[in-house]
């Protein structure tokens with residue numbers, strides 16, 4: 001695991017690497033020091049030499065990362081000239097400057113850069129040297145991330161007659177959708193579900209409602225069961241090769257491909273399309289499935305390649321795009337690896353509520369943190385997975401302190417690219433149930449604060465014996481209760 005690398009002030013007492021080990025008597029030490037011939041070095045060479053032992057130690061600790069690149073946060077907001085001078089000091093070039101606009105971000109103070117290192121400089125050398133620079137708040141590798149999902153449970157689902165006894169039932173509430181409405185189909189436990197039909201009696205979602213960003217492998221925005229629920233960028237004209245709305249991306253009509261940095265977030269994988277369907281496959285349209293929302297606005301933000309891998313820079317780009325373009329909720333079915341201060345900063349300084357998968361390695365995240373879901377942020381909800389009998393899924397990570405709630409995540413039937421449908425399992429599938437519930441809450445009342453949404457999601461959840469000690473609420477999502485429960489907007493005065 002890579003520790004968060006904080007800057008330290010340059011210590012004048014730091015010995016220069018390459019000097020002989022100190023000898024025992026002051027007299028001989030004086031002689032040894034005087035006798036060393038130092039050839040003229042550039043200040044960068046001296047710095048690299050001075051930090052060589054640190055770099056050697058770091059090298060072993062680095063996880064998989066993009067070679068020759070780092071992300072650095074500079075403390076103040078210097079003019080471009082100063083960024084360039086920082087890069088020049090290390091022979092690096094600025095690949096991109098992440099925009100944290102002041103009008104959106106209240107807390108982020110500084111400047112985040114994505115740098116290309118010069119030939120021959122290793123990432124560990126750059127980290128060790130740059131953290132000595134007093135302008136640096138932190139510097140980190142451009143970490144590599146991969147999708148982490150348990151193998152699909154490929155049981156074919158025989159449609160059975162559902163007998164919903166609930167207030168509002170769409171014509172596409174298939175029996176496969178046990179997580180929305182469980183009548184005991186396929187050996188499940190009746191009512192081990194999120195009570196979607198009961199919530200739909202209040203609202204079924206809003207085609208002009210809150211923007212829900214699916215930060216994932218992209219979304220098949222042409223899927224017949226999703227096409228009417230995809231966010232459309234109002235300021236962009238399709239296919240004219242111009243960035244009409246000036247948001248930095250050309251022709252981003254249906255979202256953003258942050259991995260390739262272009263305007264086409266089409267999903268060539270399937271993971272993101274599946275998540276999108278659980279949030280808001282169109283309801284009651286006589287086809288396919290229904291999501292937690294019948295109607296909604298899904299913003300596809302593709303951070304992964306179609307092979308399912310990505311890096312810190314692409315993830316930060318994706319989160320910033322979602323925030324800059326009005327996402328109110330983000331759904332994040334990915335994670336793992338090292339703590340990543342740049343990604344943490346992007347989430348922390350966003351006004352959106354971020355729903356995050358707890359991970360699929362069966363680990364206790366309180367002991368072995370899983371990022372981003374383990375970041376201690378007021379605007380995140382980490383989600384574990386349950387099965388059709390309200391048991392914690394065998395693969396699911398958990399954490400009494402760091403995971404807030406559970407949701408259905410085994411044998412989840414949803415949309416896949418090309419107009420199809422399939423079962424998938426994972427905390428990846430549980431997360432969009434919670435993100436969808438957050439969207440439904442906002443559809444019922446667009447003025448809800450993050451605090452209120454989070455409180456309703458957590459306090460409205462169904463407490464289960466199987467989840468005690470596993471998630472902080474000991475409970476599985478119940479969207480109907482989340483919407484209908486009483487919520488105190490102010491603290492009661494203490495007697």
Ligand code: CA
Nearest residue numbers: 243245247249
């Ligand atoms: Ca644009």
Ligand code: CA
Nearest residue numbers: 172282287289
């Ligand atoms: Ca449908």
